[in-house]
Amino acid sequence: MRRAVKPLWFAAAVFWMAVIFFLSSLPGDSLGPDTFTVNLVKKLGHIMLFGVLSVLFFLALSPEKSTGRALRTALVLSFFLTVLYAASDEYHQSFTAGRHASSRDVAIDAFGALVFLGFAYPAKSRKIRLEGAGADEYGKTADYR
Numbered sequence: 001m002r003r004a005v006k007p008l009w010f011a012a013a014v015f016w017m018a019v020i021f022f023l024s025s026l027p028g029d030s031l032g033p034d035t036f037t038v039n040l041v042k043k044l045g046h047i048m049l050f051g052v053l054s055v056l057f058f059l060a061l062s063p064e065k066s067t068g069r070a071l072r073t074a075l076v077l078s079f080f081l082t083v084l085y086a087a088s089d090e091y092h093q094s095f096t097a098g099r100h101a102s103s104r105d106v107a108i109d110a111f112g113a114l115v116f117l118g119f120a121y122p123a124k125s126r127k128i129r130l131e132g133a134g135a136d137e138y139g140k141t142a143d144y145r
Contacts, residue, residue: 009060016053017085023049024089028098043108050109051116054082058120065128075121082113
């Protein structure tokens with residue numbers, strides 16, 4: 001039986017969303033001084049957090065066997081869900097002391113999702129193709145083992 005959503009990957013995505021929510025709930029003054037280095041670390045944190053979230057969504061939604069339209073649909077939906085959560089996260093931050101909502105942060109989050117999905121999509125596509133050909137994790141089929 002084929003499942004549209006893989007429950008463990010979806011649970012991991014929900015857990016990761018809770019981690020992001022917790023971090024967004026921290027007051028602004030607890031995040032360090034407003035210096036170039038601290039701001040750079042914060043922006044890299046956005047890229048990492050939302051990049052990982054996009055891959056978790058992708059793994060939850062991607063098919064096991066198909067490399068065609070179903071895999072591309074999972075890719076687009078993963079990106080859309082990540083950006084939607086990023087926007088809702090920024091809205092949530094607007095209610096946190098010392099924090100504010102920023103469309104620039106949503107754009108940074110979207111960039112992180114694009115970068116991470118840019119690695120996840122070809123890897124998943126290759127894995128599906130190799131498994132379909134009966135290959136091992138190194139790409140070798142039974143004829144060449």
